[in-house]
Amino acid sequence: MLTYVIRRLLLMIPTLIGMTLVLFVIMAASPGGVGASLRSAEGNMRPEQRREIEAYLKHRYGLDQPLYRQYLRWLNHVSPIGFKDVGPGWPASLPFGFKAVDLGESLQRRTSVLSLVEEALPVTLLLNVLSTPLIYVIAVTSGIYAARRRGAFMDMASGVTLIALWSLPVMCVGVLMLGYLANKDYWQSFPVGGLHDTVSDSMAFLPHWIGGHFQRGWLLDTLWHLVLPVVCLSYGGFAFLSKLMRAAMLENLAADFARTARAKGLKENVVVMRHVLRNSILPLITVGASVLPSLLGGALIVESIFSINGMGRLMIDAIFAKDQELVMSETYVIGIVSLLSLLVADLCYALADPRVSYE
């Protein structure tokens, strides 16, 4: 298992290089090339500020050099292994080895991308970590339910409902929930946006009573803010997975091993729960690999609707400001996160199915 993990981690490197190359090509082939963010922000920039950014970009990309060198130089900056301290020229005999990862500097916010990502990434991961188990629990339960009552009214109804839910755009649901559940003119029962109340810093951590008044505390306040975003993020995923679960259950309920289990006198509940269910979960774990990147993408829309300061919102802001440095480094980080989650999905597959062995 350990060797497999190490091999997979090493295989991530070419994929990551490919991803960053795609991004770099997008940027380099754009009208104006890598330095275009200079010109686009020209109007509201002082001359010395402009010179400063020009010097920075020249140091980082070597704008006068051929494109492949520009890319290698950028790659060297963002990788943990490489030449240390690349100056404006091309490294001839510089020390090679482990070094600090330099994600660059946001041209618009004048801060390092690393600090921005450090703030935003945990928020996005929190949303995903909360939604993923929710999706799987609901999908497995409703899949079992539908498969056991195949052809019954509930099965048909849930089939139609699920494909409808799956087709329902996240932004529609988000806007409608925000409008009807959080607006002061309708049922204002949920917070409008953000992750915390403005006074949450002065709250105690756990909910408690103060002088007969209920105070919800920091934890409950955060959870309260998370309800709508997490619902938005999960419903599409569980609709997709429930359909998959139902199909897998139907196939396995008719399989030989299920018949054998019934024939030796096991109760139907035991057959379903112990024999059929275990085999039916496998395809759900396989597609987990494709659900995770789409969750990261969905988080972008959800964050934008509910004004949560995660990776998605950072990205949208960066794009509006044409902050290419931030766009590039953020996509790089998102790529690492999604590759790692793919690896986790594969490992879960091995854990769930004893026949799968990565040795």
Next chain:
Amino acid sequence: MSSAAASLPVPASAPQPPDATSSFPSRSWLHQVVAATFAGLGARLSLVWICFVGIVGVFAPMLANSHPFLIKIDGSWSSPMLQSFTPTDVTLLVGFVLTLVALRFRRISAAKRVAMVVGAIPITFLISYFTLHPPLTPTYEQYRKEARLGRVQWVLNAPVPYSPQDILTDEFSVDRPHPWAPDRTHWAGTNSFGSDITSHLIHACRIAMAIGFIASAIELVIGVVVGGLMGYFVGWVDLIGMRVVEVFSAIPTIYLLLAFVAVYGRDIYIIMIIIGVTGWVENARFVRAEFLKLRQQDFVYAAVASGLPLRSVIFRHILPNALAPLLVSTSFGVASAILYESTLSFLGLGIQIGEASWGQLLNEAVSNGGGFYWWLAIFPGVAVFFTVLAYNLVGEAVRDALDPKLQSRA
């Protein structure tokens, strides 16, 4: 690889059209699939909705336009609507009529009919581009003003007498700021700029259909070429190709889209291309898998042995047999392209403000001041939802129609 493997009778897993050498897959097989697909009620209703959206999109400038169709001012007749038509409007109308004609003419072969329609469209566009001169800066309120002055003797307006770009400057009053809730003149209300939502909804059909079809056509072409090459050549080509596929599927598509939009701008055609360029991975996977199954079959060896060029082997002999999973993924691809366009527009990064798009209306439903305008959320939301649902239902139906397991059970 070896000739021994080739001589073994390999059971064909994909449905085999009997006439695989024609440029189109056998009609009878396709007819079977189409008939099986649209046997169910859900798929039929979906088809009706898709046709409805398509027709509304084609006739959008006639259904919602500030320029009257016929008007008599001071005794002289004119048709401002026809004068305001752009080359795109005319091309769509001509294309629609030609398609209807081509569907009626069964005597000519299908390939020729498709070629005629496809060939006529660019010619129409070129002719209308040089002959039509729509006003560059149209004044939308002109005819309403003249009607108020009593100069109009007779007028035939469009069913919705407002263009999406018409911001009702003549109906503006300080005590009634936009957006307006739906009423008898504005059936679906107005947005914060003051343009009519019904008109936006009608014109947005065109963008949704165009995005869906063109983006998924691009996806299809890239997917078929890349997937076909990977599946046919195996070895190094496959290895490199799969790494590219992996690269594109590891980045969440929306991030890739945003990076593209950030760099290349927000023109509608650019967005179509971008959605196509980011979404081909699924198609490539399917085509590769089919090609891997088919490449060692006898008919492929026969085609190679008779000295046919590579493109003929790949596109005329293998591809028609590998079409089945592509039908499914293209149907879902259209749905996701429409979804991506409205998501981009919703985020404020889609097509330019002022153009009609369902996603853009959704964006305006919740204002920064805390107001919620339900008509800006419900109407476009329902439109996007129904369209995406329709394509997904068709996709499911095609998948069921092609599934041999389900067929044997029935």
